[in-house]
Amino acid sequence: MDGKSRSGDWALLSDWALDLIFRKLPSISDCLCFSLVCKPWFSFVSNNYDVLQQRINSSSIEELPLLINFTDEDICFAAYPLNRCVGSSHGWLAFQQRGFDSFFLFNPFSGETINLPNLKIYTDKVTLSKNPSTNPHDFEVAALCKNLDRGESLAILKPGNKTWFRISFRGRRPCDVIYYNERYYVVFTEGSIFSIDNTDNPTVRHEIAPPPSMYTVLEFYLQFYLVKTTTNELLRVERSPPSPSSSVKICKLVTSPKTQTSMFVDVDNLGDEALFVCHNGSTSVSASKFPGCKPNSIYYMDRSYTQSRFDNFHYSVDHINLQDRSSHTQFSFFQKFNIAPRALWIIPTPKVTTTS
Template sequence: MNMAATFRKQLLADWSSLPHVILSNILDKLLEPTDHVRFAAVCKEWHALATDYNHTTQRCFKVHPMLMIPSESQGKRKLYSISEQKVYNNFELPQACNSTKRCCGSSNAPGWLVAVDLLGEHQLSTTLVNVFKREVTPIRLPPLYFNAESHWFMVFSPKVILSADPIANPDNYVVVAVYDRVSRIAFIKGGQTIWTYLEVYSFFTDAIFYKRKVYAVGQWGRIKSFDVNSKPVEESLLAHGRYRFSCHAHKGYLVETTKGDLLHVRRFLKQKDVPRHYYFHYEHNEFWTESFKVYKVVFDERDESIVEQVELKSIGDEALFVGDNHSMCVLASNFPGCQPNSIYYTDDLIELGEVRLVDDGSINMDDIFSLIKLKDETISNGPSDMGIFNLEDGSITQHYSLNPWHRNIPPAIWIMPLFNGLG
């Protein structure tokens, strides 16, 4: 054995024999999953320590959402790390994630997303795909009934969420779809062969699994709960009245905080370079997020009805992630570069086509579809309305900027990585 090889062997032995207290302190400072992977690759001793550390500290639940972005290669998508500001060019996503399909990320089942595509007339295919475990076979769900013509697919494709990891819970997970032109609800349980369709027409824009039930919210602030485990399904209107708020929102989201509270997030748009008093304008049809409002949903402990929704001017150290994904929340202090008291958003408002509403509440919901029919094209600025909204001062900054060629493509989405300390 030459001198260089002897030195390397001696150096490796010295690294592997470092006290566990010191190594644990090092792991405490490594906030990025990729850094833990590099740590575990040093030697067998460090690999075992990293595995034990992450299982003990539950670091697998402290992962920063990643952004799935369009790629310059036609029909491809790539992953982008917000905290690292890095595109993972060498990470190849499954074929089911190609850009001709609409995808929706899930936070209850890290690593999973739902790919949706046209299957035939009035039918959609829905496939559960694990992005980070390529050895896991995609789960093809039964066709989902789609009550619209095929050219409306990109406009009204469903938002789909999962209750749990299908691998860990093969017979005990639920898939919920918010779908169709009137935003109805459908669900299916693991192992079932047909969807259960709930005939509710409340223009829902988001849903969440919260405390053993499904909660859904629409643009007008009405919140409903569904007990999908009851027969028949129990439905409860928790926020009463036709208009819960005096102002129409373009999107409503439901997010569970790291403390277990339920937040109602409302998103408002403005039309670019058009006077505020104009409701619609077809020649200059670029619409951008203007602001968000966040409300804490307060429940009555006796009957689980909603007592009130309290507007929050601050969410503290929390950061919310909304878009074509299961709305999620993380503690910003766990991740370098993550902005606290902020909402990270992607463009998921394509369903209004070229006609995006800018309304003070005086426009009736029933008018929306007659306006949509006036134009049958996609929005001119593409799905590029993305950014970080700061709740404290109302400022908006960018987390990722799409290139000009990113027009008429499915939007970027948030996805929760799978991390167990081993990569």
């Protein structure tokens, strides 16, 4: 059988067979590649757009995080050279202009841009409640802000609003924020965690995790991150440099069945989860769905200043095996000090459209 005959056989698969294949594809990228096999397969996807949209909206479909290292030649940096990248969430990047004159979201996979009301204050981290590509009128933006006069705070932008709602932390220093189960969770540099009610006036705060016992000594060395797993559990990842493996500690949020109070408890094993952690945005995937991805592991991206190369930061991606506490650096690279965005993890979330 020649090549043309084999190609014809694939093109003549029934819709029933194509549907079986399509529903077993593990990632959005695979779904998009499926539509490029041949014209009949593209027609199948176009005629079943609602199924594809449902797959994208479904929490069961996962993408392996990509590492973006912004350089002078990078498309995002070339388009926005005067902006700082201040977050990666749901496949979108948040940018703030150095002079605080603009604030916007950018999807590097679809090219979409969403302008936000100006937040005329230094922003350290941005997270989104939902994916704007699939929830264009029902997503919120939360930003950790720093101000020498007013202290550090959390700014929240509600759908349709043109002004930010500010929550002051009164001298405490937040290091990460996440939207989880209709609430905001903020972890501070000493390791304590507050939850914030997501209402029209989100001022009710509850402390659900006290700081580690040695935080007064190690506060300036500990690093904390909040990550949601694929099984919808909230984790606090604690790391004390310079040793990336033995100094990692993980806790998860649980609710007492008797008192209905929330607390964080230690976790020794992540099972099939693989965490991708960095300052600008962390995520988790099911390792078994991606060949080469190791379960019960953390892929941790760290940044350090290099005195020998005055104008550079040194980035490294370390794989940490939580079972035997081993670690090794998968790769490392240098980034120019004056480049506005940082290297970060991002989940591909293209906007799917059909042609008439």
